[in-house]
Amino acid sequence: MKVVLLAGGTGGAMLAEGLYQVLPPESLTVITNTADDLELWGLAISPDTDSVLYRLAGVFNEEAGWGVAGETFAMLGMLKRYGEEPWFGLGDRDLATHLLRTSLLRSGLGSAEATAELVRRLGIQARVMPMSEQPVRTKVTTPKGRLDLQEYFVREGHRLAVSAVEIEGTDQARPSPGVVEALAEADRIIIGPSNPAISIEPILAVAGASIDPARTLAVTPIVAGAALKGPTVEILLGLGREATPTGVARGYRAFASVFALDRRDAAEEEAIRALGYRVLVLDTVMGGPEGRRRLAAELLTGDPPADGPSPQR
């Protein structure tokens, strides 16, 4: 069974870890969002891809929610000594990833090959593919102006209201080598529980044409009115969109036919079914490694949980 996961850096990366635990490792392909990639001090930084790499390599920093476990920040401290004002966290360990990626790209590799090399070097058996090798960049409009995604997210601590999200570069961007084939061969495609507007829609904009909705399942990023982490609800509301599982399901309808809804939102099951989905009602919140494994297993079997059967449509 071949599984492709579309992932951002938090919920999607967590689910990647769960899937990697329950699947034969070579069965899993993770396609990562690159629309919040950035370059700082000449380093090519790919935050969502890195979170997936670190999750799969078992070195993810759980406390911080990003970066490498046991991270230190001596380089950033010295940059401050030089009068720089770094707003993006560049951990000392994390830097090795950025340096190696940048160096591989400068040597002539595309970002798909460079990512595959990092994956191989970390001993990861799954495949991880950036959605595109061409630059795609999410820009958000806020009261402080039009910002790059990471400026909004990290520098401004996602405290600003977002009135528009534009994904630049999708007209020129093609799916990375291997992405179309992986989607074509997949027995199941999973849209991870990441922010639809800034993590998933960039992937869909680039590779959505290759996604067969009949084989695709989307996992709700919203549970009981809130996201696992981050400003998913705030952004959707700022955009005038419906910040509910039903709203998310409506947005994914062209790409998915199964929707995994959290038990706490079971009241929306009917509405989502009415959109044409088969609905799985599950505990979608992944508490720790065991929770990630459990959710992954339940999504793959598609079995409705024992205490809340969700008849197939």
Place this chain on the structure above:
Amino acid sequence: MKVVLLAGGTGGAMLAEGLYQVLPPESLTVITNTADDLELWGLAISPDTDSVLYRLAGVFNEEAGWGVAGETFAMLGMLKRYGEEPWFGLGDRDLATHLLRTSLLRSGLGSAEATAELVRRLGIQARVMPMSEQPVRTKVTTPKGRLDLQEYFVREGHRLAVSAVEIEGTDQARPSPGVVEALAEADRIIIGPSNPAISIEPILAVAGASIDPARTLAVTPIVAGAALKGPTVEILLGLGREATPTGVARGYRAFASVFALDRRDAAEEEAIRALGYRVLVLDTVMGGPEGRRRLAAELLTGDPPADGPSPQR
């Protein structure tokens, strides 16, 4: 009084610190050897220049003899996790310098301007100039083949016999902007106590034509048959050269007219005087900050020490 120091990364950098302490800071210009610069993982690394910067900024790592005080190596540890085999010490703090320099160079600055910017950012009042903006590279011939200087020095721990030293690129290299003017305006030029073959001769090869020997003093890098640090004696012997203060003085004769000899080698005073030098007999070994200050002061006054007068020639 304007002073220009030619410096490598150990003795020369120490003397730079001493001179910076005793001179009005803006009186000092340090011209650094760049023939052992290297590029690793895309980073532009300039070891001798960095040692001078760190000495003058007061952040030099005295215990290690290079790099920044209190250094850590988390990035290198993670690079090893990626299967890299780093042989050159890239400390986490040190990395900030390499990243910033590389980033300034990529933005279009020449290395003289980039170095000046690092100097300014560190709050250093003296000027530090790389000898040339064009690549000059020292190659050493050893039983393991022809190596880059840092491969010989760091990777091989300078344990190999050196049978030849070639300084590549000097035909194309010009002195950095400001170097010729600094040498022309200098009241005193000091050739620091660095390795003649690998630290000083590259500078002389590029900028020697602008050095007036009448205003130039050379400090012995050899005391009682040994160097302060590093393989100076071994390299000179390997090249079939005379590894004594007299031998060094002979090599510098076209560039200098005053030679600072260590008291322990007073027996060579006559031989060096016979080469046409005025000789200062001093304690040239710099023990700690006070020793660096003392030597700098004695070199600047040119006063022979009280207990061993060395009459002017």
